[in-house]
Amino acid sequence: MILFQNGYECRDKIKLFYGLFFDDSEDVTVSSSFEYDGSTVNVYTVIAHGGAVYDDDYYYSIDKGESAAMKRKAFDAAVTKSFCNAAFKIRKINLPWGVMSGIRPAKNVRELTESGVREENIVSTLRSLYAVSEDKAKLALTVAKNERDILSRSKPDYVSLYIGIPFCPTRCLYCSFVSTDMRVSGKYMDEYVRLLLKEIDKTGEILRKKNARVQTVYIGGGTPTTLSAEQLAAVCERLRPLIAGDTVEFTLEAGRPDTITPEKLLAAKKGGVTRISINPQTMNEKTLVRVGRTHTPDQVEAAVSAARKACFDNINMDLIAGLPGESFEDFKYSIDAVAKLDPESITVHSMCVKRSAALRFSGEVLAEADVMNKMLSYAQKKMSNTERIPYYMYRQKNISGNLENVGYAKAGYMSFYNINIMEEIQTIIALGCGGSTKLVMGDRIERIFNFKDPATYIERFDEILKKKDEILEIERKCRV
16 A cells, blocks of 8 residues: 555554555555644545545534544544545445444543543444444443443552463464463473462562552463463462452453363362353354364363352353354354353454464455344344343454454443453553553553563563563652
């Protein structure tokens, strides 16, 4: 793509939406001209493609009293909408979220509310500003309303902890997370856990100096239940001094049902875990084989049963809409089957093909956008019928159908951690591989990135401890 922008630039947003309409191999030239007279934005876009020219002349009115931040949002949206309007004349791509490019739609709703937009006008504002469809605008508003109670319980000295366990039994075809196949990386596990315990101790030291209290803990991965029962118990025991009466949620992502044993569940329960996530992704065995997951639907059911026997009364289960080769009926079967297992929450992800995922190079065919939307619409209806409400949501680059991931929960079972990480109102300190510490200091957010693989984590562990000291230094500089 050759891109010319005159009067106002938002190149990253144009590049993002360009990828929805055009392939990198195509010869495309985009030119946009921007004007603002104090009340009206005018964007004129011309796209040269395939020997023809396509244009759009777009106008948008802005109230004179709008804040600088809202004006910038309106400028970005106007330029992007004009581009999409012109591109739509070439390829009719459905954009249910319009030109909203952020990964946190509910956060956009909260920011609009804080800027003075009345709740009854949120849906119309999302539709006019970003061209979001009515049903998606209503979903964003519903999620924002449902998460308010959780957000209100956060306090200035609260933090959350994320502990990364970067090991998996196998690597799924669609996976882009920081995880390594146990057949390759299993040799690092004992040393990784030994050093992780030291990092937990160091984090406790930092928390005491900060006078911070831990509200939530999330052990993710990878697949944390690739650890042995003894290793899980050791991690939980070392976390105990960091967790006091303020900790309302301690989640263990069990992920792969074939890694769950009664001994590991008992270790987690004794260690203080209050919420467990068992993630089938699909209940169709043919798809499990296709994407490289080594468990069966029967093992999913057995894992849920074992978790109940271990007295876990807060279980989440993940599903993915649009997995390779799956039809609407396949997805419907999965969500109906999981709903019958009656977990307290169900998270429905849209298929997303990241650059590092093997699926990107597999030649597998994914569901079309209209089928994806049908899958998510059915999920939303099914969750409503089973009294689960949408309480957190996020979107990703390259997500199938330009859609969303939504967490649904029964009353009283919304995940504090999920809401905190999406809404960016609370510091989250990351330990282990793959995560990044996110320091929230008013309107400012600073990140400290951990190493991505266990070998580097082990080899450069002294730097990991120094990264924890950076937390206090960054906060000190922010106060100056």
